[in-house]
Amino acid sequence: MDAEAAKLIGAGLAAIGAGLAAGGVGNVFGSFLQGALRNPAAADGQQGRLFIGFAAAELLGLLAFVVAMILIFVA
Amino acid sequence: MASEGGKIDPMHQFMIEPIVPLNLAGYDISFTNSSLFMILVMATIWVFMLGGMKRQMVPGRWQAAVEGVNGFVNDMVSTSVGPEGKKYVPLVFSLFMFILVANFMGMMPFGIVPGGHAFTVTSHLTVTAVLAILSFGTVLVVGFWKHKLHFFSLFVPHGTPWWLMWLIPFIELFSFLIRPFSLALRLFVAMTAGHVLMKVLAGFVINGLNADAAWVAPVVSLPAFILMIGITMLELLVCAIQAYVFALLTSLYINDAVNLH
Numbered sequence: 001m002d003a004e005a006a007k008l009i010g011a012g013l014a015a016i017g018a019g020l021a022a023g024g025v026g027n028v029f030g031s032f033l034q035g036a037l038r039n040p041a042a043a044d045g046q047q048g049r050l051f052i053g054f055a056a057a058e059l060l061g062l063l064a065f066v067v068a069m070i071l072i073f074v075a
Numbered sequence: 076m077a078s079e080g081g082k083i084d085p086m087h088q089f090m091i092e093p094i095v096p097l098n099l100a101g102y103d104i105s106f107t108n109s110s111l112f113m114i115l116v117m118a119t120i121w122v123f124m125l126g127g128m129k130r131q132m133v134p135g136r137w138q139a140a141v142e143g144v145n146g147f148v149n150d151m152v153s154t155s156v157g158p159e160g161k162k163y164v165p166l167v168f169s170l171f172m173f174i175l176v177a178n179f180m181g182m183m184p185f186g187i188v189p190g191g192h193a194f195t196v197t198s199h200l201t202v203t204a205v206l207a208i209l210s211f212g213t214v215l216v217v218g219f220w221k222h223k224l225h226f227f228s229l230f231v232p233h234g235t236p237w238w239l240m241w242l243i244p245f246i247e248l249f250s251f252l253i254r255p256f257s258l259a260l261r262l263f264v265a266m267t268a269g270h271v272l273m274k275v276l277a278g279f280v281i282n283g284l285n286a287d288a289a290w291v292a293p294v295v296s297l298p299a300f301i302l303m304i305g306i307t308m309l310e311l312l313v314c315a316i317q318a319y320v321f322a323l324l325t326s327l328y329i330n331d332a333v334n335l336h
Contacts, residue, residue, distance in 0.1 A: 048323055051316070052324070054320070055261065055320040055323075055324065062265060062268065065268050066260070
């Protein structure tokens with residue numbers, strides 16, 4: 001296979017990681033809502049933890065984007 | 076920016092161009108568009124804060140806005156660090172305000188001024204890395220100052236069984252050392268990705284309008300334009316969330332340094 005083509009295929013495969021991270025972020029917010037609707041009084045106190053979970057899940061998706069960008073522009 | 080042949084170059088917006096070329100002892104210290112936007116950000120924060128720090132008994136709208144932002148950061152730090160966190164509010168507040176205003180400044184439509192071009196300061200790893208080093212360095216200095224060498228007990232969580240002592244401290248050390256990288260990378264990539272996405276969509280709109288076939292404009296440009304409005308809203312949300320996450324994680328890390336585990 002041509003090296004340039006392999007790079008672009010690799011960048012495309014890295015986009016799968018971004019999609020999976022979308023699932024992770026959705027899971028964080030979905031689970032938070034589930035808990036928050038059961039006990040709305042406790043929900044406000046947990047907002048910080050919600051965003052920590054969101055940040056951790058999102059970071060891994062952003063890493064997939066970095067891999068794609070490195071493959072396209074740097075490698 | 077659509078360049079030659081209608082090909083979209085979404086990375087052009089991150090170019091650093093010197094406005095006033097300067098050279099000092101062989102080092103390039105030019106006044107660039109990045110510096111210009113940092114000064115704009117500083118001036119905006121300055122005006123915002125000065126306008127609201129009148130200390131009136133009954134706050135006006137402006138003072139209420141400043142007090143709202145300050146109270147927000149104050150609450151965040153005091154819930155994660157506790158009563159000792161009062162000292163670190165100015166640091167976290169400065170980081171939060173700088174990142175927030177820099178993110179928003181990059182979203183402003185400066186392009187409508189001829190020759191103008193918005194530049195996102197936080198879309199460069201060099202800038203976000205310095206911010207992350209500020210946050211991480213504070214944790215190191217405060218931790219070693221307060222607890223001396225006892226600070227290393229951070230790497231041994233309470234209740235670690237003795238037969239895991241060969242593994243847990245290394246995992247904790249690794250997760251501690253990766254913090255500045257994750258802080259810097261998250262902000263930089265979130266900003267870069269958002270701006271690339273918006274530029275690509277803008278390229279669809281412009282190229283669709285310029286296409287030879289008449290049917291392309293309503294079929295391609297119009298949906299892309301509507302999608303772009305939505306994406307812009309999402310980007311504004313991301314700008315605020317990234318500033319909040321940076322400030323929140325900084326206050327959590329300071330909590331580690333002040334209270335250990």
